[in-house]
Amino acid sequence: VLRPTLIRIGGRIYRKNLIQEQAYHAEEEEDFYAGPGDCADEPCDAFEVEETEKGFRCRVEVPSLLYKYIIGKKGETKKRLETETRTSISIPRPGVEGEIVITGEQRGGVVSARTRIDVLLESVRKKQPFTHFLSFALNQPIVQERFLQFKEQVLEKCSKDPGVSSSLFQNPAKLHLTLGTLVLLSEQEIRKACELLQRCKEDFVDQITGGSPLTVEVAGVEYMNDDPAMTDVLYAKVHMKDGSDRLQVIADKLVERFVASGLMLKEWDRVKLHATVMNTLFRKDPSAEERSSSAAGKSPCKERESFNGRNILKLFENFSFGEVQLDSVRLSQRFSSDPSGYYATSGQL
Secondary structure, rough: OOOOEEEEEEEEEEEEEEEEEOOOOOOOEEEEEEEEOOOOOOOOOOOOEEEEEEEEEEEEEEOOHHHHHHHHHHHHHHHHHHHHHHHEEOOOOOOEEEEEEEEEEOOOHHHHHHHHHHHHHHHHHOOOOOOEEEEEEOOOHHHHHHHHHHHHHHHHHHHHOOOOOHHOOOOOOHHHEEEEOOOOHHHHHHHHHHHHHHHHHHHHHHHOOOOEEEEEEEEEEOOOOOHHHHHHEEEEEEEEOOOOOOHHHHHHHHHHHHHHHHOOOOOOOOOOOOOEEEHHHHHOOEEEEEEEOOOOOOOOOOOOOOOOOOOHHOOOOOOEEEEEEEEOOEEOOOOOOOOOOOOEEEEOO
């Protein structure tokens, strides 16, 4: 209570206070109050507020899947927002994509309602499972062939090590380098992400690459956690063949742009260039994706059976998975496949 969670939206910081109420799926309904220096009760340039004959109006684009969180159980959240900000909030019918319209006689009330809706939705989005991710495909034939050799040799030499089994290995057709995950809940948000990807290409990607594919080497293996005897994720390292940092720069700039747009949450200062080759989540769910405890859209934790990766790390420390020509960044759709076996692509540069 004395140290509430702080949420940053549009360069401003808000306190998130929790109140115990029965809400959807027995979740805790969240109430939000703006922190010091906020714009909840005064004009703010973070969004557009129109002046009308009867007062003021603000429109906000919200995916229909999130309407219920603004409405609340029996409409209680919406009623409370309207009462406390002295506004009227119009929400489209369930399943109908459109704009939520906030109207009121006082500009400050409209701004306050909009700010509180933004903070509420920001918190809700963090609980949604991610739907898409930015990726470089690493599933070229030579890499798939080398990966299958790696799998065969690991099972031949290390199958007696605790926890090691064939179910841990990535599907070779889905080998990839993840830059960041996104929660895109409508076609409009997917289009926005695709458009941003194209702007990134024009703004800096073409300049950095010179319009040519990047040649990278996929070689060596590393583990994610602190104890190699209790490994959950083993990954192959990815680096530029020419020794430059161009791939790292592109990855970091892309994530920076997507975070600034609100489409992605910031997880790390730098993107970790890696390709998952073994993951204990695959043991029970071959379609599972690598998850981070701080990632957007956290999924319910599954009990994981770790494996002893000491011998694998020692024997395959410098294993080469081959060279890859990277010529596109893809907006990949989770839990999907295209004709090649890779993830279906919503957009790419």
